[in-house]
Amino acid sequence: MVLLGTIVNGICIAIGSLLGKIFHRIPERVKATVMGGIGLAVALLGIQMGIKSEQFLIVIFSLVLGGVLGEIWDWDQKLNQLGEWVEKKVGGSQQGNIAKGFVSATLLFVIGAMAIVGALDSGLRGDHRVLYTKSILDGFTSIILTTTLGIGVIFSAIPVMIYEGGIALLATQIERWVPKEIIDSFIAESTATGGILIMAIGLNMLGITNIRVANLLPSIIVTAFAVSILYFF
Numbered sequence: 001m002v003l004l005g006t007i008v009n010g011i012c013i014a015i016g017s018l019l020g021k022i023f024h025r026i027p028e029r030v031k032a033t034v035m036g037g038i039g040l041a042v043a044l045l046g047i048q049m050g051i052k053s054e055q056f057l058i059v060i061f062s063l064v065l066g067g068v069l070g071e072i073w074d075w076d077q078k079l080n081q082l083g084e085w086v087e088k089k090v091g092g093s094q095q096g097n098i099a100k101g102f103v104s105a106t107l108l109f110v111i112g113a114m115a116i117v118g119a120l121d122s123g124l125r126g127d128h129r130v131l132y133t134k135s136i137l138d139g140f141t142s143i144i145l146t147t148t149l150g151i152g153v154i155f156s157a158i159p160v161m162i163y164e165g166g167i168a169l170l171a172t173q174i175e176r177w178v179p180k181e182i183i184d185s186f187i188a189e190s191t192a193t194g195g196i197l198i199m200a201i202g203l204n205m206l207g208i209t210n211i212r213v214a215n216l217l218p219s220i221i222v223t224a225f226a227v228s229i230l231y232f233f
Contacts, residue, residue, distance in 0.1 A: 002168050005122045005131030010161040012139035013109065017154035020146025031148045035205060038144060042108070043202030049195025052188060058226045059192045066219025076214035079103050086155050101152025105145050107213050109138050109160045111197045116190055119164040123171025131164065185227045193223050
């Protein structure tokens with residue numbers, strides 16, 4: 001089943017969020033310390049992913065053009081508006097809690113190599129091991145995020161499943177049209193680009209920066225076009 005890994009990932013996020021809601025009475029000092037640790041770990045993960053680029057100029061170009069497109073389309077605002085809409089529908093008890101949890105968790109769970117590579121493996125080879133591993137990590141992370149950011153984290157399972165499921169379904173057809181060299185190069189450069197975005201999320205979690213990471217998401221799309229253009233020219 002092509003979407004099995006995607007479904008498991010969404011379920012683990014939901015279960016982790018529910019457990020986090022149960023454990024919400026964790027002292028604020030503990031939450032702050034744990035979130036600081038997660039922020040540091042996320043930033044380090046982003047750095048490790050970022051240095052895996054084989055053509056770093058593609059990464060820079062993708063971030064610049066992707067950032068411009070993101071600001072024009074204002075994905076950050078649209079994602080926040082979606083979170084606020086969800087909050088109104090479920091009747092959030094504290095203003096902004098559900099939206100903040102939804103946006104932060106969505107960005108963290110969607111951006112990254114494991115989401116892309118795992119979904120591609122599911123579609124191309126029917127191998128769900130990467131997504132299973134990601135599911136476990138996301139499940140534990142969602143527990144902590146929910147205790148600090150609120151139940152809005154649970155709604156991030158929906159865009160995660162749509163994103164990974166879409167890639168997996170596309171991957172079932174992609175080898176017919178796209179050479180393996182392009183796929184491999186895209187995975188390498190999108191991993192590096194996504195790593196930089198993940199590092200930005202970590203810095204935001206630590207309160208060091210206030211980067212509109214969602215407005216850099218088009219960088220991943222630009223990476224795909226840049227890799228294809230270089231391959232053919």
